[in-house]
Amino acid sequence: MSAALKRKPSNCSRNGPVDPSRPLAKPSRELFAQDVAAGVPVKDAYVRAGYKGSDVSRYELRRCADIDARVNWLLAKRIEDDTRARHKAEKQIPDARERVIRELERLAFNDIRDLVQWDKRAVLDDDGQVVSFEDIMIVKPSRLMTPDQAASVRSVTTKAGQLKFETHDKLGALEKLAKVLGLYVEPTAPPVSQSITLNQVNFDSNNAFEAARRLAFALAKAAQMAQSGQLLVGQAVGEKRKE
Secondary structure (H helix, E strand, C coil), X not given: CCCHHHECXXXXXXXXXXXXXXXCCCHHHHHHHHHHHCCCCHHHHHHHCCECCCHHHHHHHHCCHHHHHHHHHHHHHHHHHHHHHHHHHHHCCCCHHHHHHHHHHHHHCCCHHHCEEEEEEEEECCCCCEEEEEEEEEEXXXXXXXXXXXXXXXXXXXXXXXXXXXXXXXXXXXXXXXXXCCCCCCCCCCCCCCXXXXXXXXXXXXXXXXXXXXXXXXXXXXXXXXXXXXXXXXXXXXXXXXX
8 A cells, every 4th residue: 555545644733824715735635625625525535635544533634724724715715606607607698588598498407316316225234134225315515516406496494404405396497488489389269159149030059040041031131121222321130120
């Protein structure tokens, strides 16, 4: 095994506070801080930085003031950079319609597996034998989410120590996006059936023959009256003229 993996962390810096915006003097400590800030488990970051030691050694290294300050600064810097990049991207879309489309696309095309993973985990007894399986769910830390992934989150709340994670309505976003893009047309309402009344004669399926006969008679009468000049403007068809 290389000498690097045998190296144990030195004591925490006693030279007073350091500037967290500057890389740590020792490359191994800087690598450890970078990995922790990137979401790497402390146990793995400890080994990747070239250290080897007990849980106590890892804990002591992680709690060193210079490393803790450096990790917090890196996390804050990442949030600031992500926010700046998001605002910059939004400024490049001046058209309100394009911005609406962009936001709806974030919601409509999200993949829940980018935010939450679920699986089954074996439950072992004292002898290491599998006795059952339990369902587990792992939510991606917000600091590791991309702007598109974070946009699909509707709310995150805690109740009785449990985390409740809710996303926006995917189908609703798809429908709204389709409307904006002209891919969705509202279904037209069926025409309302209306009956036509002429001289108090109702045309429907029950008396169609009788209605046709009366209509023919009324039209013939109207034509006769028009020829004789007896039909007045606004007078109902079939109405007898009053002398």
